[in-house]
Amino acid sequence: MRHHPLINLNSQKNKYTINMKNFNLKSILNKLDVKADWVGLRLLKESTTWRVIRDGNPQANTRHTSCGVMVEVLCNGQFAYFATPSITMESIQSAAERACKYAHAASRYSVHSFTSESRPANSGNYSSPYKMLQNDISPGRINEMMLKANDALKVSDKIVSVHAATGVVESSSHFVSSNGSDINQDFLYVGTSFSATSQDGNVIQKRTEEDKNQQVGMELLDENSIIEKCNTIGSQAVELLDADECPTEKMDLVLDSDQMMLQIHESIGHALEIDRILGDERNYAGWSFVNLDDFGTLQYGSNLLNVTFDPTISNEFASYGYDDGGMKADKEFIIKDGLLVRGLGGKESQIRSKVPGVANFRSSDWNRAPIDRMANLNVEPGSSTFDDIISSVERGVFMQTNRSWSIDDYRNKFQFGCEYAKLIENGKLTKTLKNPNYRAISTPFWNSLSMVGNNDTFDVYGTPYCGKGEPNQSIRVGHASPVCKFNDIEIFGGA
Numbered sequence: 001m002r003h004h005p006l007i008n009l010n011s012q013k014n015k016y017t018i019n020m021k022n023f024n025l026k027s028i029l030n031k032l033d034v035k036a037d038w039v040g041l042r043l044l045k046e047s048t049t050w051r052v053i054r055d056g057n058p059q060a061n062t063r064h065t066s067c068g069v070m071v072e073v074l075c076n077g078q079f080a081y082f083a084t085p086s087i088t089m090e091s092i093q094s095a096a097e098r099a100c101k102y103a104h105a106a107s108r109y110s111v112h113s114f115t116s117e118s119r120p121a122n123s124g125n126y127s128s129p130y131k132m133l134q135n136d137i138s139p140g141r142i143n144e145m146m147l148k149a150n151d152a153l154k155v156s157d158k159i160v161s162v163h164a165a166t167g168v169v170e171s172s173s174h175f176v177s178s179n180g181s182d183i184n185q186d187f188l189y190v191g192t193s194f195s196a197t198s199q200d201g202n203v204i205q206k207r208t209e210e211d212k213n214q215q216v217g218m219e220l221l222d223e224n225s226i227i228e229k230c231n232t233i234g235s236q237a238v239e240l241l242d243a244d245e246c247p248t249e250k251m252d253l254v255l256d257s258d259q260m261m262l263q264i265h266e267s268i269g270h271a272l273e274i275d276r277i278l279g280d281e282r283n284y285a286g287w288s289f290v291n292l293d294d295f296g297t298l299q300y301g302s303n304l305l306n307v308t309f310d311p312t313i314s315n316e317f318a319s320y321g322y323d324d325g326g327m328k329a330d331k332e333f334i335i336k337d338g339l340l341v342r343g344l345g346g347k348e349s350q351i352r353s354k355v356p357g358v359a360n361f362r363s364s365d366w367n368r369a370p371i372d373r374m375a376n377l378n379v380e381p382g383s384s385t386f387d388d389i390i391s392s393v394e395r396g397v398f399m400q401t402n403r404s405w406s407i408d409d410y411r412n413k414f415q416f417g418c419e420y421a422k423l424i425e426n427g428k429l430t431k432t433l434k435n436p437n438y439r440a441i442s443t444p445f446w447n448s449l450s451m452v453g454n455n456d457t458f459d460v461y462g463t464p465y466c467g468k469g470e471p472n473q474s475i476r477v478g479h480a481s482p483v484c485k486f487n488d489i490e491i492f493g494g495a
Contacts, residue, residue, distance in 0.1 A: 032092070034097055034100050037075060039072070041069055041072075044070070044171070045067040047066075050166075077110060080099045120328075125321070126185040128186065128188040129216065136217075136218055148226070152226075152230035153195075164194050166191070166193075171186070171188075175324065177326060185320060190220045192213075194208065196234040206237060209229060211261060213462035213464060214316065215317055256483055257461070261481065264378070265374070266411065267414055268377065273345065278352060281468065290340070290411075294340055296339075298340040299340075300338060301335060301338040302446065307335040309374075310376045316480060317477065318375035318476050323359040324363045327347050371473070376480070380452075381458045393427060395425060397424060397436055401418055445486060445489070451485035453484065459482075
C-alpha cells in the first residue's frame with residue numbers, strides 16, 4: 001500500500017473527483033481520431049488511507065487519491081502507451097496521438113510484431129468481497145484500535161519500540177478497447193502491520209506480522225483478535241532475548257506458511273515470469289535460471305509440489321476477474337506434481353515465447369504500462385497435519401516470519417533469515433531459537449520437499465511491495481501456502 005499524493009482534492013480546478021460509474025469512457029474511445037490498428041483506454045481511480053501509531057504516538061493519519069487514464073495503441077505491430085491525469089477528451093486525444101508516434105518509432109527496432117490477438121475482447125465485472133466498507137468504521141475508531149494494539153505489544157519493559165498500522169486502498173478501474181472489451185473492476189484492500197522490538201543489553205530482537213494484507217472489508221479489523229495477536233508478538237520478542245542461537249548444521253527444515261510466502265515469491269514467482277525469462281528484466285531486476293524449453297520437462301520440485309496461479313480465492317490480495325490486457329483470469333496449475341507446466345506470462349509473452357501462460361499482464365497504476373506480474377501464486381494443500389510433520393523430524397528447525405533475504409540475479413541461489421524458530425528433537429518442538437537462517441538452490445530445495453500440510457495449516461498472505469519494471473512498479477501480490485517440510489537443508493545461526 002503506497003503513499004501516492006498525485007492530486008490536490010481541494011483544488012477548484014480538480015477534474016479527478018469523478019464518478020467512475022457515470023463517466024462515459026466508451027464515448028471518449030469512440031470519438032478518438034488516430035490511425036491505429038487497436039486502441040485501449042484504462043481509467044483508474046485509487047484512494048489510499050494510512051493510520052499508524054508508533055510507541056503510542058500517531059505517525060500517519062492520511063488519505064491520498066490518484067486518478068488518470070492510460071491510453072494504449074497498436075501501430076505497425078507495436079504497442080505504445082501514454083498516460084494523462086487530465087480526464088478530458090482533449091487530453092486523451094493528445095495522449096493517443098503521442099502513443100501512436102512512439103509506436104511508429106519503436107516499430108523500426110521491434111523484436112516481435114503484434115496483432116490485436118494480444119488483447120482478447122472480454123466484457124465483465126469484478127468486485128472485492130466485503131462485509132464492511134471503509135466508511136463503516138470511523139478514523140477515530142481505527143486509531144483507538146491501533147493505540148490499544150500498541151499497549152498490547154508492550155508486554156514488558158524490555159520492549160523498547162512498538163508499531164501498529166492499518167492501510168486501506170479503494171480502487172476502481174474501467175477498461176475499454178476498440179475490439180470490444182468493456183471491463184469494470186472494484187477493489188477494497190485492507191492490511192495491518194504490527195511489530196515489537198525488544199532489547200536486553202546488547203541483544204536486540206524483533207517480532208512482526210506485516211503481510212496479513214487481504215482483499216476484504218473493514219471486518220478484518222477485529223479488536224479482540226488484534227489484541228490477542230499483539231500480545232503474542234510482544235511476548236515472543238521478549239522470549240527471543242534469552243533464546244539459544246540457531247545451530248549450524250544440515251538438517252530438516254519446516255517452514256510456517258508466513259515464511260513460505262517469501263519462499264514462493266522469490267524462488268518460484270519471479271523465476272517463472274516469462275518476460276524475465278525472455279530477458280526484458282535483465283538490466284534491472286535480473287534474469288532467470290529457467291529456460292523456455294524447461295516448460296513441460298523440468299522437475300521443479302518433488303511430486304508433492306503443486307503450485308497454482310489462482311485469482312479466484314476471494315480474500316487473497318491479488319484476486320481479480322481480468323488482467324489489464326483484458327484476458328479473463330482463471331485458476332491454472334503452474335507446477336503439477338513437481339513438473340513445470342506453465343509460465344507466469346500474459347498474452348503478449350505467450351505469443352512471443354510459445355509457452356502457455358496466465359492472465360497476469362498487470363500494471364500498478366494509471367501511469368504504468370502492464371507487464372508480466374505474479375498475482376495470487378499458491379502452494380496447494382497436501383494431506384499432512386502439523387503434528388504429522390513435526391513428529392516425522394528427528395532433528396530440525398521450525399521457522400516463522402521472514403527477517404532477511406538474498407537471492408541471485410537468476411533467482412537460483414538464495415539465503416533467507418527468519419525471526420522466530422523452534423528446535424525439533426525426536427519429533428517434538430523443544431526450545432526457542434533466535435537468528436535462524438537457511439540457504440539452498442531453488443530446484444534442489446523444492447525437490448527436497450517431503451511433506452505438505454493440510455488445509456488446517458494453510459493460510460493466506462499478501463504484500464503490496466513487489467517491485468519490478470522500468471520505471472519501477474510496486475504491485476500487490478498474494479501468496480497462500482500450508483506448512484511444508486524440506487529434508488537436509490543447510491541451516492545456520494548467528495546474529
